[in-house]
Amino acid sequence: MKKQLIAIGLCVMMTLSLAACDGSGGSSASGSGSGASGDSVTASGTAAGTSDGLGKSTEEDGVVTIGYVGSDDACYPSADSNNDFIKQAMVYDKLFEVDDTTGEYTSRILKSWDWTDDKTLVMTLKDGITFSDGHEMTMDDVLFSLKNYIDQGQATDKYQYFQNIDFNKTTVSDDGKTLTLVYKQPYGPAERTLNVAIMEKDFTEQHEASDSIWYTAPVGSGPYEITDNSEDSYVTFTRRDDYWDKDDYTYDAKQITLRFYSDETAMYMDYQSGNLDAIYGIGDTTVSQIENKGNQGTVQYVSNNDVSLLMLNEDNQYLSDPKVRQAIAEAVDMSYITDIAYGSLGKTAYSHFASTFDCYTKHDGYTYDPDDAKKILKDAGYSDGEITLTWLSPDVSPQPDVGEAIQAQLTEIGITVNVETYDLATTLGMYIDGEGDIMMMTTNGGNPTKEPYVCLSAFASRAPFTCMSIEDETYNGYLQDGMNTVDESQRWEAYEKADQWLYDNYNAIPICETLSAIAYNDRITSFDQSAVGKGCIGNLKLAKPAAYFTESGT
């Protein structure tokens, strides 16, 4: 009996010691959880930076390890539209980019570009652009890269945009320096959709898209190259000391390892224990923990350039009535939905465009007034409980929570909502087949150039997700007007009208804009804004940057 008691006592002590490990670290200081676009919140003190042989990178100047929740993808831009934006931005130079602060088009590789008429774009390449295998870039590589988006089928959204290019009339000059790109019709989003990574023609032709070399050693002209790779585990980028444009663009980190995590908990623990210098794309809970603890480095917020919308299927007999749509718009508390969906990483939206867009117009927003919503329904002749709708969403956070919240709020005005959630692939198939009455959709935040056409065309006439497509001629006319002109002022005007039309007709009800957050320790002094979106993570600044290798050996 005595031995049994001793044994049980020992077990209890071990269990208690395990429990004592939880939450004993860190202060409980009140957090400054607000997150505006581009804000960063610096907590006092230093982030955990222990070096025990695990985080060797934390010991060496210019060597950085970054955690990311996601999976590894091939670095083959025209065949994959998933998460490879990060790798693409490191390995390749892009034809066009848009300056986040000015909204102007920029190009690192072009000497000049000019519209000779509203269908012809003439571009001239800079001299001395070299790929990592030593080959010099020519306009043949550029043209090949554009065509390859068509050749790879509908793997990316570029397939759709480049249908407007007349490749039969497009030519490259004899010296390989000038590309005359001809469109079939005036195409407004041209430069913005030409933010494509330039691949080396010969190398790409030698290796199929399914070749593992696109994971291990892709050839690009960008500032970094992949030197180590364990698929779905990590990828190491090493700075090209022979980068062709290093006089204009310098990079502090000589080596960046991107570690892939399937779970944010493990990533955050590795960050806390000093195995990671930065964690990328973190959720609201982790952000709050970092800010509340006060000694875990800096949190930086950046707009995702997208808006989450409540989409109403106009094919539904009730939702085809604007009065029902208006009642729903007034019955949903957007700030509450924003809070449960994204917490500090969301802010209530007042437009169908993110506030970072050039054509952004802030509307008054729909007033949350369930009583008025109820009255609208009654006046329109609908009895309490008559309307039953189906919420259809993937079982991916935060969609099911949002569905249940909307179900509760619409019940208050007498609308019954059945919440149906499926795995992502099944749900997308059902969207395509036109199923579902109420859905949550996020406008294309994957477009770093903030092109309004890309956002609004997702629910244009004959959009792939039939349940979300809007067939109204006026609305689709505005989209066409914006697309078929290269005059920027005319384009913005058309998109503003389209936005206003959606607002007035309650087809797509804006819920919130979303933000991304990145946390980094004090070895990193700043992160480029665009890097948090879809830019180059190499654009970070280090407290102790690594010098470039020179002939003198430094």
Place this chain on the structure above:
Amino acid sequence: MTKYVVKRLLIMIPTLLGVLLIIFAINKMIPGDPAKLALGSNFTQEAYEAKRAQMGLDKNVVIQFFDYVKGVVTHFDLGTSYDTKRPVSGMILSRIGITLKLGIWSCIVTIVIGVAIGILSAVKKYSVIDYVMTTLAIIFSAAPGFWVALMSMMVFCLKLGWFPAGGMGGWRYMVLPVLCMALSPISLVVRMTRTSMLDVINQDYIRTARAKGVAERNVIFKHAFRNALIPIITVIGAQLTMVVGGSFIIESVFSIPGIGMLLLTAINTRDYPAIQGTVLVLSFFVCIINLLTDIAYAYADPRIKSQYVGGKSRGLKRKGEKQDAKA
């Protein structure tokens, strides 16, 4: 013995075909059109039809199944992933090593620690050590795998900083996943070893061995442990299949890109070829483990081995002996 192994290997073929048929049928019954999913955004009816033809989805389901089986048998072609557009066999081969490494190490840890503690508990029965070990064994067999994983991450990564919380790299990245994967099997092996050893230790022949002055170490390991092995092997075999089949929990928590993670991702993206290929390979390993378990029985118990080696002739002889006796 060789004949038996070959026979068992041949039986694996219909087993794997059955598994494949079930998975194939389930995949076909699940809603969602892979061709539409692969096309993603705007597409025409022609593009859709072309995609269906390219993916072989326009053929009769039975033909699709036999095409798939033919590809697997003739050149280990498990199809092309709808998601990554890469050969599934390549994707599996790049990950199977990681899962096997994880599985093999966790097996070694399970056997070494589980058997050692089980023997210790049996030899020192009703001591403090015995009570502590059996109590812990019960706790850890009841604790969910993901909870143990999270706790170990908190202790060994966050507090002590000894091991990383996730990913792959050097040996340090394997320590926590291996331990977490082995913990539940260890507790079962401990309990089974203890019970089995206690049964044997109380047998007359053990008392006889001790009376004859055989060293205690030899009594335990040579006489008692060998005779206690059969139930222990049964438990270890069953646990190994769980290790292979259930690796996706540990792989998911520790962000290990093994075959379990591949299966999870494939299910989420409705990547039929990847699902079929992964399940097929996992089933193959389960069959192999079952075979190895049966072979281990033979080596542990000569009576079982004798059934495999010339069992038929021995049976006839016994029958003949009986007939002689009757006469």
